[in-house]
Amino acid sequence: MSQNITVEITGKVIETNSKQPIEYATISILNNNDKKPITGAVTNTNGIFIIDTHATNFYIEVSFIGFTTQTFKDFNISNNKINLGVISLSEDEQDLDEILIRAEKSQTEFKLDKRVFNVGTDLSSTGASALEVLNNVPSVNVNIEGEVSLRGSQGVQILINGKPSVLTNADGNALGTITADMIEKIEVITNPSAKYDAEGTSGIINIVIKKSEKKGLNGSASLNVGVPNSNSFGLSLNKRTEKFNLFSQIGFGKRTFPRETTSINSDLINNITINSVGESEFNEKFSNILIGTDYHINDSNVITLSGTYAYEVEDQNSTANYNSIDATNSITDSWIRDEITKATNPKLRYELQYKKDFKRHEDQDLLFSALGSSFRKDQSSDFLDTILTGSDTDTQQETRTDYKLEDYIFKLDYTHPFLEKYTIETGSQYAINIVSNDFAVSDFTNGVWVDNADLTNVFDLDQKVLALYVTSAYEGDIWGVKLGVRMENTDLYTILKNTNETNNTNYTNLFPSIHTSYKLNENMSLQAGYSKRINRPGLRSLNPFSNIRNNFSISTGNPDLLPEYTDSYELTSIQKIGKASLNFSLYHRYTTDVIERVTISFEDNINISRPENIGTSNTTGLEFNGKYNPINWFSLNGDFNINFFSRKGVFETESFDFKGNSWSTSLASKFKLPLDFDFEISGDYFSKYKSLQGETSDNLYADLGIRKKILKGKVILNMSVRDVFASRVNESETFQSDFYLYNSSQRGRFVTFGISYGFGKGEAMEFSGQRH
Template sequence: MSIRYSFTLLLVLFLGTCVSAQSENTGDKITFSGQVIDAGSEQPIEFATVRIAQRSDETAQAGTTTDETGRFSVTADLRDVFAEVSFIGYETVRIDSITVRNGRADLGTISLGSQSQQLEEVTVRAEKSQTEFKLDKRVFNVGKDLSSTGASALEVLNNVPSVNVTIEGQVQLRGSGGVQILINGKPSVIASEQGSLLGTITADMIESIEVITNPSAKYDAEGTSGIINVVLKKEERKGLNGALSVNAGVPDNYSVGLSLNRRSEKFNLFSQLGVGYRELPNDEETVNLDKTSGITLFGDGREFRNEKYYNLVLGSDYHIDERNVLTLSGNFAYEIEDQPSSYDYRQTDAAGGTLARWRREEATEATNPKYQFELQYKRDFKDHKDHDLIISAVGSLFSKDQASAFRDISLEGEDRSGQQQTRTDFGQTDNTFKIDYAKPISEKVSIEAGAQYVTNDVSNDFAVSNFVNGAFVEDPALTNVFNWKQKVAAAYGTWAYEPGAWGIKVGLRVENTDLTTLLESTNESNDRTFANLFPSGHASYKISDAVSLQGGYSRRIFRPRLWDLNPFFNPRNAFSVRTGNPNLQPEFTDSYELTSIFILGEASINAGVYYRYTTDVVERITTFSNNVAITQPVNVGTNRSTGLEVNAKVTPARFLTLTGDLNYNFFTRDGALEGVVFDFSASQYSGKITGKFDLPKDIDFEVTTQYLSAFQTVQGNEADQLFVDAGLRKKLFKGRGALSLSVRDLFASRIQISELEGPTFSQYRRSFRGRFLTMGFSYGFGKGETMEYLGQQRRF
């Protein structure tokens, strides 16, 4: 079992060559046969590749795959041949010495060992292994995360070690923002900040999640905290394979996910479909105090973000020959948003007397079509399995057509009645062109090199209209067209040396950024060009099979995006608004870390320390005027952060597996803005414990408890949070099906409370989403398995 789970965690990008054999015959047909098994579990391996090749030029002359018992039989009429057996995630075995009797060559039982024994990766090998450690990243397997059943990708991310997702949907890595999210190693409209399309990817569609806290120079320099790469499933077994997932939950949450794959000799056709509807209620409470006048504003309301969503992926691999593959894929997603919301406001004077009471109602509708297309060519060279060339082009388009209607209804005191309308016409086009080349120079030395060119073109046409004298009149002070264009050209190179028990990898990336913003209403523009170097370095030392050390360094950048730069805001909450800053500068981070990995039987511990130094830190600073809190991003000084992280896994009993995740972070902020000093030191920590229970009757139970400590911010503090997620699963149909029940925030205790304090104001804010209950059923057909059932799947 442990080998199967470890295998599922491996993200193997290249399938090694296969099987051959030598014949002593002189032209007669020879039948080669045998059985292929896993060296660890001694279980048969289905669909392993067997190839018969000629010694002189290693040309394949015959081949086949193993059946469900691991057995094979193939006929060839060659004399000077050898045999090779391979399967994804295993070492390739070559057989040169072959005995032929009566026209048959029995190769016997062939054992394949897992590739997880290689120096550059150490795999946690407990029975329910979830995490794989590599030289520059960790890989988290989603397949056994019961509490993520029926969940979106954002909710799954919250179960990944080192990762937190706030109530507002912000993804944090080791307690910090500035995380770049990739889909299958590439930027995607699904992971863009302009929408919530990560919610259209269900847990059942995710193969694994890679957490890269110190990316090498091969990766984009974007993301000061690191990179999270979401790897989607794609089958590559012959015939028709597929899996179906159906989920329903409370609050209203319905989804259907379908994954289909058909593999022939030359083509691998793959598709995924996700359709669903969900309600995302959010209770908000705010208290704004103007210390100068003594006037206090109380706000209490409920927001909804109701969504119908459709997500379709279609693609095909064309195997030109055994070493050249062409892939064409497309992704279409469509959201229909409905946001009925209502706020009750009460304004009081310094003595507590009511000045006014009114209600603000909102009706918002939006449609968000999103497209992405990718063309990729991959060449695997003959001399080494890790010698390859990948050329790719990715284009994406995201647009939003949104209309909102606001109505204020006076209930008491001063008349606050009024109506307001807004419209948004948003469009974004992104293109990424990339070439990556990797070549082992020798058994100890390897190099990587590549280049990338990215273009981003965004336009946001936004207008606000007020109801005046019986008609809506556009407000020119709140209406604008904001254009944002960015071009990033990059090139990189890495060099790795692994002579034995230790290894090093160094790299350098150079990026040149052209950024242009234009506010059409005032003709204000801000053009910037900057070139930067981003070095990286990684080292590993394998003390023994049970103990390894890893160290890493990288330099990262956070480039302001559209919503950070656009100076206008949406008046959804007229007394707590957020706006951009067109003069915002990028922030840079130097990141260092040292990690130790201990594997003790069925237990494992990953402990590390890290240090980050960030300049031109982007902080959201709140100012106050007429009971309106305006929050804007600004560059405020530097931040020094030192942290300790521990991940542990232990199996105290055959029916129980425990995993834990602890992160402690101490930081020092230095900075000033317009005469206000923001120097302070503080700390924060988070902890997560998950228990997995194997119960009788093929029932699994999982419970996760997570705690986020309170911490200080530049203007106030955030309260702590303690919450519990749980899941129950019953396997059906000999593992092909599964019935699941999951509860997120079991005790409805995940409440976000923030307090701001300034010389002339204070603000209290409380946000609460509540408990989510989901029941799901999944089933695998053909040669596929249920989404939960772990099979032999190709990663890409």
């Protein structure tokens, strides 16, 4: 053939099993003599390709990652056209298995204003919840109560797919209901830009949920058993076609959380001590269903609609032995306090999202989302005090809680890149938070139940936050900068209905931010940032009603709390040295109207605590984390954080000026063993640190996991042990001139065994079937 003749090559590429078209399959035209490429193309969304060539001595290859390559050397040319017809590609099982193994290693990415941790399939998270996965992320800690802190501060906002969720602000262990297999990545934003909510003084943690992009029918089923009870079944299904992506998930099971507690209340004036030792068992039965779809109107427009419904049944039984000890160290009174608590929790979450991409630039897009969620808790508790020694008589109490939460969030975001290296982002958000808490305490007196008027009331909260933001960024090859400002107007209304006490507050704030990065060389970069943050008190802090589980240690809320404000500064270096990646961060936070829980009353050995706004805090810290992969079967991850703080404040004429420090470190090792076994062990240590009225003790614990893949990764057998040595104990002490308090809590060791099976084109995803 003459070289001035153009040959047109056409065809369609599909997947062998599902017969679905394969998008972005590569068509290569290669020289027959030296096998060098001449030209090439990729398939469109329908799997179709058209490619022209002037070559005369060539062959054709059709390939796609994870699939076997098809080679064509004998073909017919008719009217200067080659029609290869329908080309069927099948999965390359060996290649696919290698891809899956490589994907197991969690990777860290650094963006201009955040760090991204791709979860992978960390072994110690097998069968775990999002809370347990978070505990393996550098800078993040989750205590035994499920409270999340970032660099030692609990003023952190947690988002799901970039948006607030009922799972992150409802009572109870709601965040623990997201399963590890559902998480694609976790974004840690220690110094957020103006694009993000200003809520959270120490930053933002964004949990990004996986969404399958595989065409055809994919799924995974898992069965887990554990000690204590961690028994569950989960099924995940995904069906993707050219226009629709249908996804669903169901799960049900039963879990048990045991706990051992110790408390000491000492009156140092009258030399009377009340101590207690107790144990409890929290059981939950749960079921949930998620269903949703993405509808691709065309290449540029996608609508997503999803809904989740979950129902939980909880019961808790606890027993505590109490002793009253006088100045001679003699027991004057002794009794047992028994509790039986039952609750039901229905949850509903629904979301509509529309995304428009623009052909002008791949990063130009418009995103609108409307999210609604509701959470209810109907709970009742019975308390019985049985006297063992002393002059008191047996007493009974009961409580009732009717809790309702509704959240509505509307967001509009627009991203506009221009001149290759510049980007403008702008948007708005309107969030509505409606809460009602109907709480009652009754005492059994003279054979009848009598409401305790001091502890019975209805507390309602209605909060609306309107936000507008704009950011402008330049991101070049060497350096980048991002400037932004966010305006938020907050309208808060609370009421205690029985006493008609109201609090109506409206305030507007500006939250500026600036971030910059500079690339010194291929192996080292610097990042710096500043942002202003707010921490609005939530229902638990505002609700003035008490928890009487231990009626000698009562915690209550404060409806007059003001929000905290924080100025946050940060400087980070990112280095690669051989097979190691190292990251150093120097940070400083200045916070006003700091919210601290303090003891406001100690009388008759009854300690009553509530949150108060007390002064200011200056915190300066240094964080180091790194990853080292010296050989392909071993990796090491480490994190170290130390901060020094200075507190200034006065509460009821008492000065709370003091200085202190705290530090933490974690180390995780992963091994690939013979016979396709993987093993991981991790350890965490948190130092003792000084608090406003006392100190919190140090903490040391370890987790481990082991896994074996069989049948090319379609089946996974796994075991995980959390808190291997049962050493994770939360201890705190309060020292005052007239009283002393001690509290400890421990949950113990958790062992989980599981088997997961992936079918269709999916691999076993280790879905633990936990509630969500």
